[in-house]
Amino acid sequence: MTTVTKISPFKNEPFTDFTREENKTDMQAALAKVKKELGREYPLYIGAEKIVTEDRTVSINPGNKDEVVGRVSKGTQVLAEQAMQQALQAFESWKKVSPVERAEYLFKAADLMRQRKHEFSAWLVYESGKNWAEADADTAEAIDFMEFYAREMIRLSETSIHQPLTKMEGEDNQITYIPLGVGIVISPFNFPLAIMAGTTVAAIVSGNTVILKPADSTPVIAAKFVELMEEVGLPSGVLNFIPGDGIEVGEYLVEHPKTRFISFTGSREVGCRIYDRASKVHPGQIWLKRVIAEMGGKDGVVVDETADLDAAAAAIVASAFGFQGQKCSAGSRAVIVESVYDEVVAKVTELTKDLRVGLPEENAPVGPVIDQRAMEKILSYIEIGKEEGTLLTGGSRADGNGFYIEPTVFADVDPKARIMQEEIFGPVLALAKAADWKEAIEIYNDTEYGLTGAYFSQDEERIAYALETMHCGNLYINKKCTGALVGVHPFGGFNMSGTDSKAGGYDYLLLFTQAKLTSRKMK
Template sequence: MTTTIKITPFTNEPFTDFTREENKRAMEAALTKVKQELGKEYPLHIGNEKVFTEDKIVSINPGNVDEKIGFVSKATKELAEQAMQEALTRFEDWKRVSPLERAEYLFKAAHLMRERKHEFSAVLVYESGKNWAEADADTAEAIDFMEFYAREMIRLSETNIHRPLTKLDGEANEITYIPLGVGVVIPPWNFPLAICVGMTTAAIVSGNTVLLKPASTTPVIAHKFVALMEEVGLPSGVINFIPGSGAEVGDYLTTHPKTRFISFTGSKEVGLRINRLAAETANGQIWLKRVIAEMGGKDGIVVDETANLDDAAAAIVASAFGFQGQKCSAGSRAVIVESVYDKVVEKVVELTKRLQVGAPEENFSVGPVIDQNSFKKILEYIEIGKKEGQLLVGGTKAAGNGFYIEPAVFADVDPKARIMQEEIFGPVLALAKAADWKEGIEIYNDTEFGLTGSYFSQNEERIAYALENMHCGNLYINRKCTGALVGVHPFGGFNMSGTDSKAGGYDYLLLFTQAKLTSKKVR
């Protein structure tokens, strides 16, 4: 494979401005094209085989439940084992492929995805219920991950061989990073393209082979990515696509003696289960399995009395209700200093009332939640919230043939209340009052999670205190707590938010490798 794409410095993929008529028309054309392809069947990819199974995962449009996005073949334990053997065989060849050649597959895939950006985004609109901007950002991030990790692999391959070690006369010493082996990649449904692409390509560009088990609610967009990698010539068996049950296929592969690592993004409960299962040593296992996990959050924004209140209110609403609050970084709680509490609450309510709920393909600001289970769970939390605070706006089912909920804002919520402590993963915002800015930070820290946070203030001493004392993996000052960019905001959290693996950062690829020191006696 020859290098055909020039390696340039990394820059983030720009977001599309849909207020421009030509961009709007292009997106509408992509939506029309994708809509005509709905209802297709998709196979497993095991080595060079395309396997269609009788048992299917049915992907449903959450914004129109009568619409089927696709029918995706469902793996069994037996097929998962077949995929494992293919991945093991391919690993022996793939680990010897040069880092530059591995990186070029990512460059080529990023190039093609950029050319078809709106088509990928259109699938996200239909399958995950994202509006145009959220879908466009998801696709842009997928492109960013491929571009960034490709460059990182080249950089590591060029520098690790010559990494400076303490010199010792009579010896030539060097440290290199080699791939781990076969990994299981389990991405989430909320960023079903970006995070799926990021997790998978980080593993393969580092020289590993993977078993990709996408989320059951969004398997079609994952298949589109796998097909793209096949199109650019990625050898069969490097990525094996095996959608299936977490309890069956997920557990089987997590406990498999040949699994070297598990890369997971999802709920705290599932992440803890994976960590526990991976810690058990299976018969024939000769290593400790590595778990790379991002498990969610209960993120929040603290506002003191010196803050720009308009900016703070806008950030609170954007953080809470972007993609219906279905982000692990979503600011589902805000802690506001008492002296400006009423003003901020008033502004938050006013902005929330402006949000319009409707079909994602029509580009409403708020779309559906992902499925019936989430819909039911969120409405149950809203009922809990009515007992724990004052419902100021929203909190009801919204019109439409899908899982639509009016964004809910609860005021005067006790910091220990369930809607202040538990991850809801929906359009529900809890507001709490603090006596002063320090108590606001204490309330923010009072959670088992530690993913993202934001502090609004114009006092530099307080900002310095917040930077040191707000305990989270990604802390932002005077901006919203969502919207991490690859290479700009390496992403990962503390406590029950996971292993703080910092996706999109300069250390991330090292998690998929192991360091090898070689020492040679010289004269």
Template sequence: MTTTPINEIKPYANEPFTDFGKPENVEAMKEAIAKVKSELGRNYPLKVGGQKIETEAKITSVNPGNVDEVIGFVSKADREVAERAMQAALATFETWKKVPARERAEYLFKAARLMRERKHEFSALMLLESGKNYVEADVDTAEAIDFMEFYAREMIRLSTIDETMPLAKIPGEDNRLTYIPLGVGVVIPPWNFPLAICVGMTTAAIVSGNTVLLKPASTTPVIAHKFVEMMEEVGLPAGVINYIPGSGAEVGDFLTTHPKTRFVSFTGSKEVGLRINKLAADTAPGQIWIKRVVAEMGGKDGIVVDETADLDAAAAAIAASAFGFQGQKCSAGSRAIIVESVYDEVAERVVKLTEQLQIGLPELNFASGPVIDNVSYARILDYIEIGKSEGTLLTGGAKAPGNGYYIQPTVFGDVSPKARIMQEEIFGPVLALAKAKDWREAIDMYNDTEFGLTGSYFSADEDRIAEALETVHCGNLYVNRKCTGALVGVHPFGGFNMSGTDSKAGGYDYLLLFTQAKLTSRKA
């Protein structure tokens, strides 16, 4: 395989976002949506080794913004297919692990270029399958490109670390440290970033020399299939990525407990993440290693505002963090804790901004779209009813019209820090506002959660900011900005406590999770 000369690899830079203020970009997205719509309702096979497998059982992917519209019918793996995929991945690993790191990285560079050329097409499919608007889908696709570009460079760096960061030398010995792949991994990405996180988790594993069994979320399997097709198009050897959507209880548990599984990379709910961690901890007969679990499990993120803050900026950040993609982000700011002297003013501004959000079809680029499926829809509406007994309903609080899973962006005020809507991850367009007597109590209230993923602190006082940087307990803390919107290479992403293993996706130590360090010492 021809690889780009090392001196021609450009320094990493984040993929620019599309400016939808320009009419030509809006028109390009509309054209991409029309193209994707002309291809709806297709059948999508499993991919195991070099084989396409059609199964009788299907996953029906539905547009959450228009439930009469079927995105596609995806073959559904069972345990038998999962075992075949495991054997294909094991066999491929024996050759893939020997492929030079530079060559593995080149597949990612090629895929990034191809995705960049088809950016709107990927975004349009994601928009229809997951309910994202133009901006949210565009950012997701840009992040997928970022992950491939960043991890390709990272693998090259790790493969040359003996030259760039040599070990200390002693007379009479030649010592080297290399990073070698683990083996076969199970990759279980979420539906809320169905392209970016799927691409990031998968490409991090394969560029490190591993082979993977990719089990995408059952609500967004078609966008994952499109990614796998693209990797085939750039020439990735068959069996490096095996595409096997299926039931978590059947396929997920089977592969997690499989003796040949070397690692599980998971992003999703706390409950599922803890189950995976527990299952992976047990040693299966024939297993000769401790399985590695890389888990990002969500959060109950919040924004703290003190009385010195820019209140307009704080209110805008609260609304954006709470309601971007309908609050369906693990980084979503579903809590705001405001010092009492400015509480009423901030709450009023947040409500006003929330009520400006228009609800409707993502393909028409409304600010607020549907939640992902009927299960989420029912759960979020249940939490809204709980919230009505735990705080004061300031706006929203009901279903929204439309042939999909639409819910009004909802704000509750005067919520106790111990209330369920302040403690439990809702994963929907529901925001709880709480009042604190001062900034230190506000930080204590922020920290009073089992999670620790993202947070924001708004203040103009440098001494308070310095203390907040030390005492606010989360993996990603932002000052005077929203708590969503981490950029690859800029904001390595991962959290504390029940938010997961703090794996720092998009960071300089992430690939170490998919490799093992081997020291070789040779007498000179």
């Protein structure tokens, strides 16, 4: 590998402007290229072996249910154990590879992904149902994660910037950050490239080896990432790819005595189960497992009477319906001060009605939800909403040969209502009224989650109060509550939103390492 001698400043990958004809043409060409590759079969990666199994996960296009994106081999408990043994073996050599050399694999992978950016985005369009902009942002974030964590690993490895220690005459004292061991990465469907790649490479560049279990509904994009890492020459066994059943494969690996850490992104229910299972010490286990979990949210936008109401309404709609509300940061509720409530509600309703539902391939603003199960769950919450609030727009399935649901807005919802308290993970927005701005913040805080929030106001004293009292990991003032950028907005939340791991932040890699103090008496 090439040696990195100097770290250039980190800069976020730019988003593509699809209003420019040349970018639009390039994206259409990428979609056409990927379309010809749909339906391929993908193996498991265990050590140096590529294993094809009879049992496969069939990934379909959620925007066109008749289109098969790919067929991915499924792991078993036997294969999961094989992956664990390969990861354990690879760890013994990988942990000795210098941080600079480990980082170089990430730099090379980021460069190749940048060259094929539209192609990776096209896979996201077909497999996850993202429109062009959402897919482009997902790919850009994956590139950012790889470059940011590579630079951060080099920074942590430099003795001059290690944790400063109090000087003791006659002693040489140092802290170094060493890897943990074998980690299990369980990634989500909603950012199937960015979060999957980011959590995986953070562990790998820190010197750990990984067993990757991607979301059942988006395994192909994970397979494409694994192919990329193989292409850049990542040693076999460092990254093992084993999709499979959540209990047979996922829970087996979570409970395995040789598992050192679990990095999970997904629902509160599954996250709590993993946390519980990981807490048990099994025979042969000589450590307490570390759990890094991001488990969702019930995020909201608060608007007071001093706010720019047009900007607030636009942010509410963007936060609620970007990627069909399938973001842990999605603003699925808004709390609006009574004196401007009707005006904001009217603006939100009109903006929502203007959203077109259609094929992601054709870059419709609103596409499908991920699968049949998600659609049924969301539609059941819409029926609950019809009893709990006033339906202003949407409320039904939308046309199309996919899992399409109309963007739905409910007004006059009680703060204690289910659609104000429970994570729906779909295109459903609940609006509540508050007597004043302080009550609005109290309503916002009345949730078991604490991931993202937004506050719209022009009053600096109120903003200061909101900054102190709105209890969430990522709080945005006069802007939408989605769209965190790597290195700019370290991401993670409080309470049942997870362990506040702050992905894309300057202390994230510490979660994949352990600090070792060495003290030497000098002559």
